[in-house]
Amino acid sequence: MPRPSNRTARRTSPKASSDAARAAQRGPSRVRATRAAERRDAILAAALDEFSARGFAAARLDDVARRANVAKGTIYLYFADKEALFQELIRAELSPVVGVLIQAAHADIPIRQFADRVVEVFVREVFETRRKDVIRLVLTEGARFPKLAEFYYQEVISRVLAAIRALVQRAIERGELRHDALLKYPQLIPAPALVAIMWNGLFDRFEPLDVRALMRAHFNILFDDGSTT
Amino acid sequence: MPRPSNRTARRTSPKASSDAARAAQRGPSRVRATRAAERRDAILAAALDEFSARGFAAARLDDVARRANVAKGTIYLYFADKEALFQELIRAELSPVVGVLIQAAHADIPIRQFADRVVEVFVREVFETRRKDVIRLVLTEGARFPKLAEFYYQEVISRVLAAIRALVQRAIERGELRHDALLKYPQLIPAPALVAIMWNGLFDRFEPLDVRALMRAHFNILFDDGSTT
Amino acid sequence: MPRPSNRTARRTSPKASSDAARAAQRGPSRVRATRAAERRDAILAAALDEFSARGFAAARLDDVARRANVAKGTIYLYFADKEALFQELIRAELSPVVGVLIQAAHADIPIRQFADRVVEVFVREVFETRRKDVIRLVLTEGARFPKLAEFYYQEVISRVLAAIRALVQRAIERGELRHDALLKYPQLIPAPALVAIMWNGLFDRFEPLDVRALMRAHFNILFDDGSTT
Amino acid sequence: MPRPSNRTARRTSPKASSDAARAAQRGPSRVRATRAAERRDAILAAALDEFSARGFAAARLDDVARRANVAKGTIYLYFADKEALFQELIRAELSPVVGVLIQAAHADIPIRQFADRVVEVFVREVFETRRKDVIRLVLTEGARFPKLAEFYYQEVISRVLAAIRALVQRAIERGELRHDALLKYPQLIPAPALVAIMWNGLFDRFEPLDVRALMRAHFNILFDDGSTT
DNA sequence: GATGAATGAGGGTTCATTCAT
DNA sequence: TATGAATGAACCCTCATTCAT
Numbered sequence: 034m035p036r037p038s039n040r041t042a043r044r045t046s047p048k049a050s051s052d053a054a055r056a057a058q059r060g061p062s063r064v065r066a067t068r069a070a071e072r073r074d075a076i077l078a079a080a081l082d083e084f085s086a087r088g089f090a091a092a093r094l095d096d097v098a099r100r101a102n103v104a105k106g107t108i109y110l111y112f113a114d115k116e117a118l119f120q121e122l123i124r125a126e127l128s129p130v131v132g133v134l135i136q137a138a139h140a141d142i143p144i145r146q147f148a149d150r151v152v153e154v155f156v157r158e159v160f161e162t163r164r165k166d167v168i169r170l171v172l173t174e175g176a177r178f179p180k181l182a183e184f185y186y187q188e189v190i191s192r193v194l195a196a197i198r199a200l201v202q203r204a205i206e207r208g209e210l211r212h213d214a215l216l217k218y219p220q221l222i223p224a225p226a227l228v229a230i231m232w233n234g235l236f237d238r239f240e241p242l243d244v245r246a247l248m249r250a251h252f253n254i255l256f257d258d259g260s261t262t
Numbered sequence: 263m264p265r266p267s268n269r270t271a272r273r274t275s276p277k278a279s280s281d282a283a284r285a286a287q288r289g290p291s292r293v294r295a296t297r298a299a300e301r302r303d304a305i306l307a308a309a310l311d312e313f314s315a316r317g318f319a320a321a322r323l324d325d326v327a328r329r330a331n332v333a334k335g336t337i338y339l340y341f342a343d344k345e346a347l348f349q350e351l352i353r354a355e356l357s358p359v360v361g362v363l364i365q366a367a368h369a370d371i372p373i374r375q376f377a378d379r380v381v382e383v384f385v386r387e388v389f390e391t392r393r394k395d396v397i398r399l400v401l402t403e404g405a406r407f408p409k410l411a412e413f414y415y416q417e418v419i420s421r422v423l424a425a426i427r428a429l430v431q432r433a434i435e436r437g438e439l440r441h442d443a444l445l446k447y448p449q450l451i452p453a454p455a456l457v458a459i460m461w462n463g464l465f466d467r468f469e470p471l472d473v474r475a476l477m478r479a480h481f482n483i484l485f486d487d488g489s490t491t
Numbered sequence: 492m493p494r495p496s497n498r499t500a501r502r503t504s505p506k507a508s509s510d511a512a513r514a515a516q517r518g519p520s521r522v523r524a525t526r527a528a529e530r531r532d533a534i535l536a537a538a539l540d541e542f543s544a545r546g547f548a549a550a551r552l553d554d555v556a557r558r559a560n561v562a563k564g565t566i567y568l569y570f571a572d573k574e575a576l577f578q579e580l581i582r583a584e585l586s587p588v589v590g591v592l593i594q595a596a597h598a599d600i601p602i603r604q605f606a607d608r609v610v611e612v613f614v615r616e617v618f619e620t621r622r623k624d625v626i627r628l629v630l631t632e633g634a635r636f637p638k639l640a641e642f643y644y645q646e647v648i649s650r651v652l653a654a655i656r657a658l659v660q661r662a663i664e665r666g667e668l669r670h671d672a673l674l675k676y677p678q679l680i681p682a683p684a685l686v687a688i689m690w691n692g693l694f695d696r697f698e699p700l701d702v703r704a705l706m707r708a709h710f711n712i713l714f715d716d717g718s719t720t
Numbered sequence: 721m722p723r724p725s726n727r728t729a730r731r732t733s734p735k736a737s738s739d740a741a742r743a744a745q746r747g748p749s750r751v752r753a754t755r756a757a758e759r760r761d762a763i764l765a766a767a768l769d770e771f772s773a774r775g776f777a778a779a780r781l782d783d784v785a786r787r788a789n790v791a792k793g794t795i796y797l798y799f800a801d802k803e804a805l806f807q808e809l810i811r812a813e814l815s816p817v818v819g820v821l822i823q824a825a826h827a828d829i830p831i832r833q834f835a836d837r838v839v840e841v842f843v844r845e846v847f848e849t850r851r852k853d854v855i856r857l858v859l860t861e862g863a864r865f866p867k868l869a870e871f872y873y874q875e876v877i878s879r880v881l882a883a884i885r886a887l888v889q890r891a892i893e894r895g896e897l898r899h900d901a902l903l904k905y906p907q908l909i910p911a912p913a914l915v916a917i918m919w920n921g922l923f924d925r926f927e928p929l930d931v932r933a934l935m936r937a938h939f940n941i942l943f944d945d946g947s948t949t
Numbered sequence: 950g951a952t953g954a955a956t957g958a959g960g961g962t963t964c965a966t967t968c969a970t
Numbered sequence: 971t972a973t974g975a976a977t978g979a980a981c982c983c984t985c986a987t988t989c990a991t
Contacts, residue, residue, distance in 0.1 A: 065950085072951095088406055090319035094986065104952040106988080115986065173402040176463045177317055186468045212486070214479035220461065220471065221480055224453040227460065232449065234405045239415045242449065250443035251450055255483060257441070293970085294975080301975090322960065333977045335963080344961070522991085523954080530954090546864055548777035552982065562956045567983070631860040634921045635775055644926045670944070672937035678919065678929065679938055682911040685918065690907065692863045697873045700907065708901035709908055712942060715899070752971085759972095781965065791973040793967080802965065 073111045075101040077122050078163075085166040089119055089174045119174075120181050124188075126167040130159070131189050138196035144204040148252040152245060155226055160233075160244050169230050194219045210256060225251040302340045304330040306351050307392075314395045318348055318403045348403075349410050355396040359388070360418050367425035373433040377481040381474055384455055389462075389473050398459050423448045439485060454480040531569045533559040535580050536621075543624045547577055547632045577632075578639050584625040588617070589647050596654035602662040606710040610703060613684060618691075618702050627688050652677045668714060683709040760798045762788040764809050765850075772853040776806055776861045806861070807868050811875075813854040817846070818876050825883035831891040835939040839932060842913055847920075847931050856917050881906045897943060912938040 079100035083092040094115060098105040112118040137154065140147060159165055175182040197219040204210035215221060229244040236242075308330035312321040323344055327334040341347040366383065369376060388394055404411040426448040433439035444450060458473040465471075537559035541550040552573055556563045570576040595612065598605060617623055633640040655677040662668035673679060687702040694700075766787035770779040781802060785792040799805040824841065827834060846852055862869040884906040891897035902908060916931040923929075 069950085088317065088319055088403070090317055091406070093984085098953095105986090106952055106954095107950085109987070110950065172460055172464070173405070174317070176402070177320070182464045183468065186465050190465060191469070212479075212483050214482060218476050218479045220457050220476065221454060221483070224457045224480075225450060227457055228449050228453045231401055231456065231460075235401070235411045236415050236419060239412065240420070247447050247449065250441075250447045251453075253443060254441050254450070257486075298975080323962090324960075334961090335978065336976055338962070339975065527954080546775065546777055546861070548775055549864070551980085553980095563982090564957065564984080565955055568954065573982070630918055630922070631863070632775070634860070635778070640922045641926065644923050648923060649927070670937075670941050672940060676934050676937045678915050678934065679912060679941070682915045682938075683908060685915055686907050686911045689859055689914065689918075693859070693869045694873050694877060697870065698878070705905050705907065708899075708905045709911075711901060712899050712908070715944075756971090780963090785974095792965090793973055793975095794971085796966070797971070 069111075072101070072103060072107065076103060076108055076111055076118070077125060080118050080122050081126070081163055081166055081170075084119060084122070084170055084174075089115075089170075089177070094118075116178070119170075120178065120184075123167055123171060123181055124184065126164055127171075127185070127189055130164060131192055133158070135192055135196050138200055144200065144207075144209045145252070145256050147200065148256065149249075152248045152252070155248070156245050159226075160229065165230055165233070169234055172227075172231065193223070197222050204256075212255065215255070222255070298340075301330070301332060301336065305332060305337055305340055305347070306354060309347050309351050310355070310392055310395055310399075313348060313351070313399055313403075318344075318399075318406070323347075345407075348399075349407065349413075352396055352400060352410055353413065355393055356400075356414070356418055359393060360421055362387070364421055364425050367429055373429065373436075373438045374481070374485050376429065377485065378478075381477045381481070384477070385474050389455075389458065394459055394462070398463055401456075401460065422452070426451050433485075441484065444484070451484070527569075530559070530561060530565065534561060534566055534569055534576070535583060538576050538580050539584075539621055539624055539628075542577060542580070542628055542632075547573075547628075547635070552576075574636075577628075578636065578642075581625055581629060581639055582642065584622055585629075585643070585647055588622060589650055591616070593650055593654050596658055602658065602665075602667045603710070603714050605658070606714065607707075610706045610710070613706070614703050617684075618687065623688055623691070627692055630685075630689065651681070655680050662714075670713065673713070680713070756798075759788070759790060759794065763790060763795055763798055763805070764812055767805050767809050768813070768850055768853055768857075771806060771809070771857055771861075776802075776857075776864070781805075803865070807865065807871075810854060810858060810868055811871065813851055814858075814872070814876055817851060818879055820845070822879055822883050825887055831887065831894075831896045832939070832943050834887070835943065836936075839935045839939070842935070843932050846913075847916065852917055852920070856921055859914075859918065880910070884909050891943075899942065902942070909942070 076097065079097045080092075082100060083097050086092070094108055095105055097118075098108055101108075108118065112121060133154070137147075137151065140150075142150075159168065171181065171185050175185060198216055201210060201213075201215045201219065201222075205213055205216075225248050226244075229242060229247055232242045233244075305326065308326045308328075309321075311329060312326045315321070323337055324334055326347075327337055330337075337347065341350060362383075366376075366380065369379075371379075388397065400410065400414050404414060427445055430439060430442075430444045430448065430451075434442055434445075454477050455473075458471060458476055461471045462473075534555065537555045537557075538550075540558060541555045544550070552566055553563055555576075556566055559566075566576065570579060591612075595605075595609065598608075600608075617626065629639065629643050633643060656674055659668060659671075659673045659677065659680075663671055663674075683705050684702075687700060687705055690700045691702075763784065766784045767779075769787060770784045773779070781795055782792055784805075785795055788795075795805065799808060820841075824834075824838065827837075829837075846855065858868065858872050862872060885903055888897060888900075888902045888906065888909075892900055892903075912935050913931075916929060916934055919929045920931075
C-alpha cells in the first residue's frame with residue numbers, strides 16, 4: 034500500500050504547527066521532543082514487526098521506514114545503524130518488564146497462589162503482547178549478538194533466576210515445595226513459558242497450545258504435595 | 263576451521279579404490295558415486311557450521327564452499343539453491359534420529375529407568391553432536407520456513423509427542439506416574455531439553471548448564487511418587 | 492565515450508536554478524523531477540549504446556551505469572530490471588516517431604513528391620539518429636521478447652502499413668500508381684529502409700550503402716509510369 | 721526429457737563395435753571418422769536450434785550438448801569454443817548454398833522465368849529449411865562478430881550481388897528490364913527475401929506473410945514493361 | 950530535523966571451460 | 971575419444987548507509 038494520505042499529512046501539518054511554535058517563541062523543544070519520541074517509538078514498533086517477521090538479517094530498513102511512516106534516512110537520526118536499532122529495540126522493551134517481575138517476587142503469599150498470579154501476569158503482559166516477540170527475537174537472534182545475549186543474561190535471566198531461587202527457598206522453608214533440586218536448576222520453573230513462546234511461532238498452526246493451561250499443569254506438578262487427591 | 267584433513271582424505275582414499283574398480287571394469291560410477299556422496303556430505307557439514315554461526319540469511323555460500331573445500335559453483339551441482347541446501351540439511355540430519363527415538367519408546371521397562379536411558383541417549387546422540395545445532399536451527403529459523411516447520415512438526419514433533427503420550431499412558435496405568443495432565447501437555451516432558459539447547463547457544467559462557475543434571479532433576483520431579491524420602 | 496560533459500551539466504545547471512526554486516518555495520520537486528528525468532534519459536541513452544554494441548544478453552548493466560555516470564544501483568531506481576530497461580528503451584524511442592509518420596500520410600500531395608519527403612524524413616529523423624539503432628535492436632532482439640515484438644507490431648508496423656495502404660489506394664485512384672499488388676504487400680514499400688538499416692550494421696565497412704539513393708531508386712521503380720523517358 | 725535410452729545406447733553399442741573394429745585391424749579410422757562426422761553434425765544442428773531460439777549469448781552449451789546427445793565436454797573435441805562453434809555453424813551451412821545460386825545465374829533464359837525459378841529455389845532451399853535460420857542468425861548476430869560478417873560479405877553477399885548485377889545487365893541489354901538503377905543498387909532485388917526472413921521471426925504470429933507471393937509481386941513490379949495489361 | 954535519491958560493496962546464481970577418469 | 975563433475979569468473983540485483991536539498 035502506498036499510503037498516499039500519510040505523505041501529505043507528514044508534509045503539511047508539521048510545517049504549520051512548527052511555524053506557529055517558532056513564531057510564538059514558546060520554546061519549540063517541547064513539541065519537538067514529543068514528536069521525536071513518537072517517531073522513535075514508531076520506528077521501534079515497526080522494527081519489531083519487521084525483525085519478527087523476517088529475522089534480523091533479512092529485514093529491510095526500507096520496510097521498517099515505510100511501516101513507521103518515516104523516510105529511510107530518518108531512522109539514522111535516531112539509531113546509529115541497523116544493529117543499534119535492533120539492540121535498542123530489545124533493551125527498550127525488556128527493561129520495564131524485569132522490574133515488575135522482580136517486584137512481584139517479594140509478595141509474601143503462598144507459592145501456589147503466587148504461581149497462579151505469575152501465570153496471569155505472564156500471559157497478559159508478555160504472551161499476549163509484543164513482548165513475546167521481543168523474547169522470541171532474543172532467543173532466535175541472540176546467538177549472533179553476543180552483547181545482546183550478555184545484556185539479556187545480566188538484566189533479565191540472572192535476575193529472574195535469582196528471584197526464582199529466593200521464592201523456591203522460601204517455599205521450601207514453608208513446606209510448600211519439596212523439590213530442592215529447583216534451587217540448583219531454577220530454569221525448570223519458567224521452562225514451559227519458553228516452550229510456549231517457541232511453539233507459538235513454529236507449530237501453533239498445526240496444533241495450538243494453551244499457554245495458561247500448560248503453565249498451570251506444570252505448576253501443579255511442581256507444587257504437588259504428594260497427597261492423594 | 264577449514265578442516266584441511268578433508269581434502270587429503272578425499273584425494274587419497276578414493277584413488278586407491280578407484281584403481282581396483284577400474285580393473286574390475288565395474289564402471290566408473292562406483293568411485294564417482296562415493297566421491298559425490300562425500301562431497302555432498304562435506305557441503306552439508308560446512309553449511310551446518312555456517313548456518314549455525316551466522317543464521318540462514320547472513321550465511322554466505324562462499325564461506326560454505328570454502329569450508330567444504332569445493333568451488334562455489336559445486337554447491338549448485340548438489341543443491342538447487344541456498345534454501346534447498348538449508349532444508350535438505352535439516353531433513354538429512356533429523357530423519358534418522360526420529361526412528362531411533364520412536365523405537366526406544368516401545369521398550370517395556372519402568373518409566374524411571376526409561377527416563378534415565380532417554381537422558382543418556384539425548385545427551386550422547388543429540389546434545390553432544392551436530393544434531394543439537396540442527397535442532398537449534400529449526401527453532402531459530404523455522405518461523406521463516408513454513409515448509410520446514412511443517413516437516414519438522416510432522417516428522418519429529420508430532421511423532422515424539424505421540425510416543426510420549428503412549429509412555430505416559432502406560433506409566434499411569436502401572437502406577438508409576440500420577441500426573442495425568444501430562445497426557446494433555448506432553449510438551450512438558452521434553453521442555454528441559456529445549457531449554458538446554460537454547461541456553462547452550464545463548465548463555466553458557468556466563469553460566470554453564472549441565473543438561474544431564476537438569477533433565478534428571480526434571481524427571482525426578484515428574485516421577486516423584488510423593489513418598490517422603 | 493563517457494560523455495564527461497553530462498556530469499558537469501547535471502551538476503551545475505540545476506544548482507543555479509535550485510536556489511531560485513527554493514526561494515520561491517515551490518517545493519524541491521521541481522529540481523528533483525528535472526534531475527530525475529535527466530538521469531533516466533542518461534541511463535536510456537547509455538543502455539541504447541551498450542545494447543546496440545553487444546546485444547541485450549551480453550550487455551552489462553555495469554557498463555550502462557558507467558556510461559551514464561551513475562552507480563549501478565541507480566539504474567534500479569528507474570527500471571525494474573535489465574529487461575524492463577530494454578523494453579522501455581524501445582518504447583520511449585519509438586512512440587513519438589510513429590505519430591509523425593502517420594500524420595505525414597494525410598498530406599494531400601502527389602505520391603512521388605510524398606515519397607521524396609518520406610525519404611528525407613526517414614534519413615534525417617531515423618537513419619541519422621539513434622532511432623536507427625532502436626529499430627535495429629527490435630529487429631535483432633525482438634524474437635526473444637515476444638511482448639516487445641507485439642508492441643512494435645501493434646504500435647509501429649501495423650499502423651505504418653495501414654497508412655501505406657491508404658496512400659497506395661489514393662495513388663492508384665489518382666492514376667499515380669499502377670501496381671495494385673502493393674495493397675496486398677505494403678511491406679514492399681519500406682523494404683529498402685529495412686535493408687539499409689541491416690546493411691549499415693553489417694556491411695557498411697566493406698561497401699557503404701547510400702540510403703537516400705537506394706530509397707529513391709526504389710521509389711523510381713515503384714512509381715514508374717511506364718512512359719519512355 | 722532425460723532420454724534415458726540414448727545414454728545406454730551410447731555406452732554399450734559403440735564399445736562393442738569399436739572392439740570388433742580394433743580386433744579385425746581393419747583400420748578403425750573409417751568407422752571413427754564417420755561417427756566423428758555424425759557427432760559434429762549433430763552438434764552443429766543442435767547449436768543452430770539453440771542459437772536460433774535464444775541468440776548466441778544466451779544459448780547454453782549445456783543445452784546444445786543435451787540436444788545433440790553428447791556430453792558437454794565433447795563439444796570441445798570438435799570446436800575450440802562457443803564462438804568457433806557459432807562461426808563454423810554459419811560457414812558450414814552457407815558455403816554450399818552460394819555455389820548453387822551463382823551457378824543458377826548463368827542460365828540463359830528470360831529474366832522473368834529466371835525470377836520465378838529463383839523464387840521457388842529460395843523458398844524450397846532456404847525459407848523452408850534451416851538455412852533461413854542461419855541467415856537470420858547472421859543478420860541478428862553478425863554485428864557482434866566482425867569476422868563472421870566479413871566472411872558472409874565476401875562469400876555470400878558480394879558474390880550474390882555480382883551475380884545479380886550480371887543478370888540485370890543481360891536483362892537490360894535484352895530489353896527485358898528498364899530500370900538500370902538496379903545495377904547500382906542490386907540490393908533492391910533480394911530485399912523482399914530479407915523482409916520475409918525478418919518478418920517471419922518477428923511478426924508472423926500476428927500477420928502471416930506469404931513469401932512466395934511477396935517475392936512474385938516484387939518481381940512483377942521490377943520487370944513490369946509498362947504496357948497496359 | 951527530515952527526506953529519499955544515490956551509492957557501491959556484497960552475495961546468489963549461471964555457465965563457458967577444463968580435466969581426471 | 972568421450973564423459974560430466976568441478977571450477978571460478980562474471981553478472982544481476984539488493985540493501986545498508988550517506989548526503990545534498
